[in-house]
Amino acid sequence: MAGHVIDSDLFGNSYSTPQMREVFSSRGVVQSWIDVESALARAQADLGLVPREAAEDITERGVVDDFDLAALGEGIEATSHTLMPFLRRYQELCSEEHRGYLHWGATTQDIVDTGAALRTRRALEILAEDLAAVREQLRRLAEEHAETVMPGRTHGQHALPITFGYKAATWLAEVDRHRQRLAELRPRVLVGNLNGAVGTMAFVGEVGLEVQARALDDLGLAVPEICWHSSRDRVAEMAGWLAMAGTTLGRIGREIYQLQKTEFGELEEAFTEGKVGSSTMPQKRNPAISESIVAKAMILKAQAQLGYDAMMQEHERDKALWQTEWEFLPEMFMLMGGIAADSRKVLGQLVVNGDRMRQNIGLTGGLIMAESIMLKLAEVVGRHRAHDLVYEIAMGCAETGTPFADALKADATVSSVLGEDAIEEHLDPLRYTGLAAQMARAVAGAPPS
Incomplete structure (x- = not known):
């Protein structure tokens, strides 16, 4: 019986993915513990601390299917x-002669933390694959729509024309920064810990550092410079990255949701046969996946605070705060897995309605081009006077609904300075997207992080 929405038979796949859930499942946890105990035994055998036969026995008997997960929970x-x-169960599986060498010199947190690092590595591999796909989808959108003109909006209002490719390129650059951060943090967070009870390796003595180095090398993890049982900055950094990367994808999802509104109609999640928007309104085509991305991102970023709380450990170990990591970090990874997979799905099939974007530019009757007119006027009358002139005309248009072009031509100063042809020329949004297309293509052409 699932008590959490991520594990729900009904809603689980709306919040995460089977692949990511498997990493953090009970089976995945136990397998990671087996891997750590086996690697530790092999390293100790290499250095003569335990018999070679014992290490081989521990390795061979570590079969996850031989562990009753429900019994372990009890x-x-x-x-x-x-x-x-x-x-105790692992010892039962090993021969009587060798079982006493299991967990030699280790403490519980050594196994749990190092196992968590193994699961983190696998989870990051999944996320890296999804983010690479998201990057390629954003790159394609930035390149293909470098010149697809649409309204740029600030404070929720039309501001100046931009291109959709430019907007997609800003998303792409942000995702690239997260991918770069991930590459930078991997050596810091994919680190094991096999230091013993308080981290001093007193149990194994002089060869302790070599045992740790060999075991962690076997597992493909980095070696810490000193025990980090109570130094949880690695966990906080991991949580912070998950929150930032997930919130970026949440921002993209929210923008798609906004621009799919009936009044906008500029973007749309691909509609597939069988997708239902409402139980009572048959016409609905909702941005359901984008909404789900936003919801997961909100939950995800709220969890990041626990990563910082977990840093405030007492003394050499503190289970009160350590135990919080077992809940929030897997949940963050699973939510991020759902966010990344959903983003990949939405962006891969995103419908871009360029005609509607161009149509929406005209909603203000040309007022979106006020800056263009002001700057042309400023060449003759100065910037401040030009601003005042265009401001008065624009406010009048907003009140009366008069087309901006008509109001400009009717104004004696503007018409005498610019003339009708120049007014029409500088009201063309295609001529006033600045370097949007150039920037979009530059970012799209940049090598991946």
């Missing part, structure tokens, strides 16, 4: 200990 509840039920 054991954790009964013992109030995270790892002991797992260790």
Whole structure:
């Protein structure tokens, strides 16, 4: 029985993906613990701390299907200990001669943290693949629509003409920055920890550092410069990246949602046969996936605060705060997995209505071109006087509904300075998108991060 929406048979795939849920499933957790214990035993065997036969036995007997997950859960509840039920079952699986060498010199947090690093690595591989696909989709949109003119909006109002390719390029650049951040943080967060009870390696002594280095190299994880049981900046950094990257995709989803409104009609999620917008209004074509992206992004970014709270550990270890990581970090990854997969789906089939974008530019009767007219006037009458002139004309148009072109031509000063041909020329939105197309193509042509 699922008690969380991510695991719900009804709603689970609206919040995450089967692939990401598997990484953080009970089976995935136990497999990561097995991997760490096995690597630790092999490293210790290499250095003569445990018999080679014991390491081989521990490795061979570590089969996740031989662990009853429900029984482990009951054991954790009964013992109030995270790892002991797992260790007891693992010992049962090993030969009597070798079982005493399992978990030699390690502490629970060593296994749990290092296992979490393995799961984080797999989760980041999934996200990297989805973000690479999102990047390519944004690159294509920026390139294909570099000259597709649309209204630029500030404060929710028409401002100046831009191009949709320019808008997509701003999204692309932001996603690229997150991909660059991910590349930079991987060496800092994909780090194991095999230091023993308080991190001093007192149990194994002089060879402790070499044991840790060999085991973590075996697992493909970086070696910490010192124990980080109570230094949780790595976790906070990971949570912060997930929140930032997810919020960027949430922003894109929200913009698609906004621009699909009936009154805008500039973008649309691809409509597929069988998709239903309403149980009572048959005509509805809702941006349902974009809405879901926004919802998940809001939950995701709210979780990031716990990453910073978890840094305030007491002494050398503190389960009160450490335990919060077991909930919020997997949840953040699973939400981000859903956000990235949904973004990939929406952007890959996004419908761009260039005709409606061009039509919407005319909604203000030409007022979107006020700056263009003002700057041309300023060449003759100065910027401040030009601003005042165009302001008065524009405010009058807003009140009366008079087309901007007509009002400009009717004004003695404007008509005498510019003339009708120049007025018409400088009211053409295609001539006033600045470097939008150039910027869009430049970003689209930039090599991926």
